[in-house]
Amino acid sequence: MSKNSNRVAKIRRLDPFYEREKEKYENPLPSREYMMQTLEAAACPMSESALAAQLAINEDEQIPFERRIRAMEREGQLMRNRKGALILPNKADLVACRVEGHPDGFGFARPETSIGRDKSADIFLDNRQMEKALHGDRVLVRVTGTDRRGRPEGSIVEVTERANTEVVGRVFDEYGVRYVVPEDRRLHTRIVLAGEPVSAGGSRRPRKTAGATPEIQPGQVVVAEILEQPGKRTLPVGRIKEVLGNYADPGMEIEIALRKHDLPFEFPQAVIDEAALLPEEVVVERDLGKREDLRDIPLVTIDGETAKDFDDAVFAEALPKGKGWRLVVAIADVSHYVRPGSALDTEATARGNSVYFPRRVIPMLPEKISNGLCSLNPDVDRLAMVCDAQIDANGDVTKYRFYPAIFRSRARLTYNQVWSWLSGEAQPATVVHQAVQPQLHTLYALFKTLHAARFKRGAIDFDTVETQMRFNEQGKIEAIVPVIRNDAHRLIEECMLAANVCAADFLEKKKQPGLFRIHGTPAPAKLEALRDFMKEFGLGLEGGDSPTGKDYGKLLDQIRERPDFSLLQTILLRSMQQAIYSPDNIGHFGLSYEYYTHFTSPIRRYPDLLVHRAIKTALKFEKVPLPATEAAWEEIGLHCSATERRADEATRDVEAWLKCYYMQDRIGEVFDGTISGVTAFGAFVTLDQVYVEGLVHISELGTDYFHHDPIRHCLIGERTKQQYRVGDRLRVKLVRADLESNRIDFVPATAIDEAVQPTEATRSDRDALAQERSRKTGRPVAVERHLLDMEMDKGSATPRKKGAPTGTTGTPAGKSRQLGGHGSGGKPHPGSGNPASKSPSKGKTKSKPKAKPAAPTAVKSRGAPKPAAKPAAKGASKSGAAKPKAVSAKPAAKPKAAAKPNATNRSRRAKT
Numbered sequence: 046m047s048k049n050s051n052r053v054a055k056i057r058r059l060d061p062f063y064e065r066e067k068e069k070y071e072n073p074l075p076s077r078e079y080m081m082q083t084l085e086a087a088a089c090p091m092s093e094s095a096l097a098a099q100l101a102i103n104e105d106e107q108i109p110f111e112r113r114i115r116a117m118e119r120e121g122q123l124m125r126n127r128k129g130a131l132i133l134p135n136k137a138d139l140v141a142c143r144v145e146g147h148p149d150g151f152g153f154a155r156p157e158t159s160i161g162r163d164k165s166a167d168i169f170l171d172n173r174q175m176e177k178a179l180h181g182d183r184v185l186v187r188v189t190g191t192d193r194r195g196r197p198e199g200s201i202v203e204v205t206e207r208a209n210t211e212v213v214g215r216v217f218d219e220y221g222v223r224y225v226v227p228e229d230r231r232l233h234t235r236i237v238l239a240g241e242p243v244s245a246g247g248s249r250r251p252r253k254t255a256g257a258t259p260e261i262q263p264g265q266v267v268v269a270e271i272l273e274q275p276g277k278r279t280l281p282v283g284r285i286k287e288v289l290g291n292y293a294d295p296g297m298e299i300e301i302a303l304r305k306h307d308l309p310f311e312f313p314q315a316v317i318d319e320a321a322l323l324p325e326e327v328v329v330e331r332d333l334g335k336r337e338d339l340r341d342i343p344l345v346t347i348d349g350e351t352a353k354d355f356d357d358a359v360f361a362e363a364l365p366k367g368k369g370w371r372l373v374v375a376i377a378d379v380s381h382y383v384r385p386g387s388a389l390d391t392e393a394t395a396r397g398n399s400v401y402f403p404r405r406v407i408p409m410l411p412e413k414i415s416n417g418l419c420s421l422n423p424d425v426d427r428l429a430m431v432c433d434a435q436i437d438a439n440g441d442v443t444k445y446r447f448y449p450a451i452f453r454s455r456a457r458l459t460y461n462q463v464w465s466w467l468s469g470e471a472q473p474a475t476v477v478h479q480a481v482q483p484q485l486h487t488l489y490a491l492f493k494t495l496h497a498a499r500f501k502r503g504a505i506d507f508d509t510v511e512t513q514m515r516f517n518e519q520g521k522i523e524a525i526v527p528v529i530r531n532d533a534h535r536l537i538e539e540c541m542l543a544a545n546v547c548a549a550d551f552l553e554k555k556k557q558p559g560l561f562r563i564h565g566t567p568a569p570a571k572l573e574a575l576r577d578f579m580k581e582f583g584l585g586l587e588g589g590d591s592p593t594g595k596d597y598g599k600l601l602d603q604i605r606e607r608p609d610f611s612l613l614q615t616i617l618l619r620s621m622q623q624a625i626y627s628p629d630n631i632g633h634f635g636l637s638y639e640y641y642t643h644f645t646s647p648i649r650r651y652p653d654l655l656v657h658r659a660i661k662t663a664l665k666f667e668k669v670p671l672p673a674t675e676a677a678w679e680e681i682g683l684h685c686s687a688t689e690r691r692a693d694e695a696t697r698d699v700e701a702w703l704k705c706y707y708m709q710d711r712i713g714e715v716f717d718g719t720i721s722g723v724t725a726f727g728a729f730v731t732l733d734q735v736y737v738e739g740l741v742h743i744s745e746l747g748t749d750y751f752h753h754d755p756i757r758h759c760l761i762g763e764r765t766k767q768q769y770r771v772g773d774r775l776r777v778k779l780v781r782a783d784l785e786s787n788r789i790d791f792v793p794a795t796a797i798d799e800a801v802q803p804t805e806a807t808r809s810d811r812d813a814l815a816q817e818r819s820r821k822t823g824r825p826v827a828v829e830r831h832l833l834d835m836e837m838d839k840g841s842a843t844p845r846k847k848g849a850p851t852g853t854t855g856t857p858a859g860k861s862r863q864l865g866g867h868g869s870g871g872k873p874h875p876g877s878g879n880p881a882s883k884s885p886s887k888g889k890t891k892s893k894p895k896a897k898p899a900a901p902t903a904v905k906s907r908g909a910p911k912p913a914a915k916p917a918a919k920g921a922s923k924s925g926a927a928k929p930k931a932v933s934a935k936p937a938a939k940p941k942a943a944a945k946p947n948a949t950n951r952s953r954r955a956k957t
Contacts (some may be wrong), residue, residue, distance in 0.1 A: 056101045065673050066123075066408045073101045074109055077117055081133060084123075090130035100250055109679050119206040121157065121185055123457030128735045139185040139202055146231035154186040160563040168199040178232035179279055181208030198433060204274075210288065211270050212236060213304035218263045225269040225283065229305045230786075236269050236283040261285060266292055268304055292784065295519060299402050301357065306695040309396050310407050315388040320411040323382055323418060327426040327449060332381075335666065339431065339452035344375055345481050346421050347458045347537050354408075355421040356648040358539050359428075359455050361488040369437040370491045374544040376421035377453055379647035380430040380657040383410065385670045394681075397688025399649035399811035400698050403514050408649070430657050432544040432644070436491065440498025445547040447660050464531040492536040495543065502594025503637045507618055508605070512736045514703060525736045529832070541645045542636070548656055549640035552663065553630060558675065559644045559659035560652045560682050564624040564634045567589055575620040579754055582613065594637035611719060612772020616758060625686040626652050628678035652685050701787045703735045708782040708789055715794045720773045723760050725753040728769045730777055730791055739789030740779060746793065 057063055057075065068074035075083075084091060085101055091099070093114060102110045114131070117123040121141025124134050134141055142154035154168040154176045169192050178184055183206035186199040212232060214225040224240040261267065268287040275281045289300050301865035303310045312320075344358040360373040383389045393409050400407040408415045421427050429452055456477050465471040466482065467489050473479045500506075511528040545562070552559045567575070569590065575822035576586055584603065588596035597617060604613045621635065626643075644660075647653040658669045660751075672678045722729040725957075727742040743751050746769060749762035759770035769775070777791035778798045815829040 046760075061768045064673070068673060072106065073218065074106060074113055077113070077122060080113075080117070081122060084131060084133055085136075090126055090128070090132045092130050094130060106114075119660075122206050124185055124205070134185050139187055140168065140185050140199075141205075142184055144175075144180055144182045144201075145182055146175065146233055148230035150233045151175060152178075152180070152199070152231075154184060154232075168195070169196045170201065174201050174232060176275060178204050178208070179209050179275065179281075179550065180229065180233070182206065183208070186684055189806055205276055208893070209271060209302070211268055212283070213266065213268050213269075213289070213301055215265055215292065215506075216261055216265055216267055216285070216785060219578075225267060225285075228301050234275060234280055236281045238269070239272060239282055239284050264292060266290060266297060273758065293519075293706075296405075298699050299405055300404070301702075302695040303407070305698065306691050308400060308407060308691065308695055312392060312411055313388065316392045316411060319388045320413045323413060325417075327428055328676070328842055329426055329672055331449055332428060333559045335449070336428070337431070337448050337450040339373070339375070339429075339450045340426070341483060342373060342452065343455040343481055344373065344452055345456045345484070346423075346454055346534060347460060347463055350459050350461065352604050352649050353406075353420070354415045355454075355457065356419065357541065357645050358421050358452070359537065360486065361484060363487055363490075364435065367438065369435060369443070370487065370494075372432075372434045372436055372491060372540060372543060374432045374434075374540055374645070375421070375429040375450065376431070376645050376657075377421055377648055378429075378430050378654075379410070379414065379419050379654055379655070380450075380661065380669070381428050382418060383413055383654065388677075389414075393654065394684075395650050397651050398684050398692055398955050400695060402696055403703060404516060409651065410648060419648055421454045422813050423457045426451055427881070429926070430644075430660065431548050434543060434547055436543070438494065440494045440501075442543060442547060445551070446665060447548070447551055449661070449664075449666055460498060460533040460537075463533040463536075468530065488536055488540075489532070492532065492539050495539040496535065497643070499539070500598070503593060505594050505597045505601060505635045505637075508610070508616060510736070514700070516568045522703050525704070525707070527736070529573060545642055545644050546638055546640060548644035548660065548703070549630070549642040552656070552659055554643065555663040557659050557663040558628055558671065558678055559642065559656055559695070560628060560678065560685070561630040561640070562624055562633060562652070563627050563629070563641070564636070565622045565630050566593075566634050567620045567622060571620040574617060574756060576756070578616055579613070582609070582759065584613070586827055594634050598637075600806045609772055610803040611769065612758075614723070615771055626682035628675050628682060647770060650685075651688075655681070698787070702784065703785050705784055705789055706784050707738075708735075708737060708779060709784070710780050712782060715776060715798050716791075717774065718791075720769060720771055720775055721752060723758055723769065723771055728760060728775075730775055731776075737789060738780070739777075739791045741775070741791045741793065745791075749921060796853050852896065852928070883954075 057073070059081040060066070060076050062076035062078055066076050080096070080100070083096065086136075090350040093111070097460075098108065100110075100404065118125070118718055119135060123131050124137070124139065126132055140154070141157050143157065144152055145155055146152040152170045154170055156166050156168075168188060169188050178201055182204050184201045185203045185205060187202050188197050188199045190198050192198045195508065209232065210225045212229070214226065214227040214236070215236075215277045216223060216225055218930065224235040225238065256610045265856075266289040267285045268289065268418060269283040270286040271281050273282040275278070279802040290297060302308070325934065326604075342359045342360050346355040346358045348355055356377045356379075359440065360375075362371050363369075364371060366631070389410065396896035397411045399409045399415075410419075420429070421429075429450050431448055432445060433448070433451045435443050437443050458478075458481075463485060466473055466478075466485065473482060504641070511530075513528050514522050515524045515526065517523045521658055542838060549561055550556075552561075572586075572590070572592070573767075578599075579585060582915050586596060586600055588591055601614065602618065607613065624633070624635070630640060634641045643650055643653045644656050644658055645653065647657050655671070658671060661667050662669060662671060662692050672681055716732045716734065718730040720728050721731040721738060723742075728746070729738055729739050731738045746760065747762065747765070747767065749764050749767065751760040751762050753760055761768050776794040778794045780792050781788065783790075815833055818829045818832075852882050
């Protein structure tokens with residue numbers, strides 16, 4: 046070995062991460078950490094050549110070394126001063142951040158070290174600073190002071206990495222200048238389209254020829270490639286790369302969301318080719334190997350009616366002498382087919398998870414795997430990773446083991462099907478279904494024990510309502526209905542939770558690095574605000590500075606019967622942090638688990654796939670490459686948490702657009718709703734019957750100056766002291782549904798807007814019954830209201846006489862139409878059980894007296910029902926007082942059409 050080689054070896058071996066780099070690269074370079082450590086030790090800027098000499102970089106390593114320097118610059122780990130020397134950003138009082146834009150033009154620089162929803166370290170960027178960068182860009186920021194709200198304010202020193210190379214938006218043309226307005230409102234600027242090249246004849250636009258692409262029309266949706274990024278005084282310049290179509294085309298909302306959120310939706314050819322090489326079916330002689338054979342155990346899958354990928358199967362049997370149960374949870378062995386470093390693995394890493402849009406799924410893995418080899422279809426052999434646990438009569442796991450296996454599902458069951466058998470509403474019709482009944486009843490007995498243990502443990506159980514959209518043949522929403530969860534849903538949920546806990550405990554005991562699903566305790570500032578708010582209601586949160594999930598659950602049980610439950614639950618929910626993936630196990634606050642991970646859905650979540658690989662490594666079943674350091678695990682955890690949030694944002698965008706489109710036909714109608722949020726510019730209201738949220742602008746609340754109180758979560762009138770608080774009931778009229786901005790606007794309903802509504806007594810009786818049924822069934826009150834609506838509709842056997850009047854409401858044109866109808870003469874809305882009314886002039890029947898309009902005051906959610914309204918005087922509907930009118934704390938009862946079978950919403954399993 047030469048003298049120089051000895052010198053290199055000595056210097057390189059001082060690198061604390063030398064062994065890691067040696068495992069990754071044949072000719073390892075100094076690690077990033079060592080390079081920064083060398084710069085810090087120098088205590089002064091260094092030129093690139095000086096740093097290379099200090100680290101003994103030879104000629105062959107020069108190009109890879111320069112690439113690493115560039116990568117570190119892009120990620121804000123290094124930067125150059127005006128003389129081109131390398132410096133550490135923190136030595137120059139700079140912070141490496143990601144830009145988060147706001148539709149109003151300002152933005153925030155979020156430090157790369159920020160996790161989840163913690164925004165305490167965010168640096169405010171004013172409109173002028175945001176001219177230099179776009180949402181998502183990596184920047185180096187210098188803190189320059191504080192703004193008027195006391196937040197740190199900064200200036201962008203350098204943009205180290207551009208996040209936006211392509212933008213989806215709509216084309217507009219003003220005075221001959223064409224530009225694209227991005228669909229992502231956080232991209233606050235217009236993209237000017239570069240002009241056509243000038244031809245020899247001086248004409249900018251080439252002459253059209255037969256078969257030429259038709260000219261792009263203003264208003265069409267396009268994908269624009271950014272040719273020149275924005276500068277301090279220049280707008281970005283781009284060119285049109287792809288024309289997607291017209292804004293209201295079916296499915297356009299999903300196409301926009303895919304590109305707006307940079308979701309991979311087409312598999313590269315290398316992934317398709319690799320998937321094609323996989324076998325069509327499991328061959329026992331080839332695949333059994335060291336796996337255990339469970340084909341004699343009658344495992345079954347239980348999923349929603351519309352599910353296509355079945356990634357979990359369950360089985361339970363009672364142990365002798367009343368010692369509890371044996372629970373077997375078999376999860377598709379995706380890691381057997383998706384190998385580390387393969388094209389399939391690279392694409393799955395980039396996607397992070399499957400994305401579930403209404404009517405369309407963007408899978409993490411190709412269909413051959415997700416719906417084929419790894420879908421646990423009945424009567425076919427499948428490979429699985431199995432959690433085999435023993436659970437005692439108290440619901441505690443006393444013993445468990447993990448092992449790879451081969452098994453065969455006995456039946457593909459659905460939640461509604463299983464619940465109909467368990468509740469006695471129906472009997473199994475086939476021999477296969479009859480054969481699995483004993484184990485289903487055993488599973489149900491086990492579920493009851495696990496569910497009781499859940500409450501004893503102190504897991505937080507919020508009373509929320511999930512909704513589902515139903516679509517017509519044109520792909521637009523026909524109705525929005527609540528998803529009714531039964532005990533079959535909860536049975537599978539408890540089985541999955543048990544397997545996830547066992548997986549986390551296994552990794553912890555084996556000291557095997559992996560990803561945990563962590564949910565931290567609420568931030569101190571949010572805890573303080575929560576306690577201050579609860580004091581107003583005579584309530585308190587136990588636990589001091591570190592409350593547990595049990596403390597939250599105890600408070601939730603105290604308020605569950607209160608009329609202001611909706612308000613208090615919302616504030617509790619908003620005080621909590623967001624669950625993320627991390628190698629640092631701190632437990633799961635919401636579920637009250639010391640150890641928790643995601644093991645049960647490797648088809649659609651990449652963290653689950655990594656956990657399967659980690660378990661196989663700990664079992665020594667096979668050795669697979671895993672992230673080598675905790676920093677690498679941390680990086681993949683942050684990436685998977687980001688892809689999860691990206692998927693949530695994309696689905697919210699699509700649902701918001703569809704809801705806006707759905708509400709366009711209902712402008713002028715009056716609805717009951719609940720205030721779900723308040724801001725400085727108004728109150729957000731969620732409607733009862735259609736589960737759509739919109740804004741009542743502060744200027745519509747009355748002739749007063751309203752001020753936002755963020756501590757008490759309300760708007761307070763300066764002169765009248767009138768309050769609009771989260772959880773209050775409000776009756777509103779829909780006045781705007783704008784597809785351009787996805788905005789839905791309401792105004793408080795006035796006496797002129799009012800339709801004939803059920804009396805307060807009827808409304809109170811219906812809500813009291815819904816409350817009582819909710820206590821017995823455990824379902825949310827909103828779901829019980831929905832079921833009562835259906836029962837009322839089915840029970841109305843007496844048909845309405847021809848010409849009988851129906852409830853009407855004022856439209857913007859001053860005419861009347863049936864409450865809940867589409868248009869002025871279309872078919873009734875699914876929420877209405879009444880046929881379309883005919884002209885009142887053709888049938889003279891006596892109408893019921895109308896309710897007298899209430900005083901125009903906001904109703905606080907105190908729950909005390911008002912006395913029944915007196916009949917209104919004749920002609921009262923023509924009185925002109927158009928003042929805001931709030932309703933009682935109970936929603937109106939309105940007959941509703943019978944619901945079709947629901948497709949299962951998978952979010953409950955995915956989000957814990």
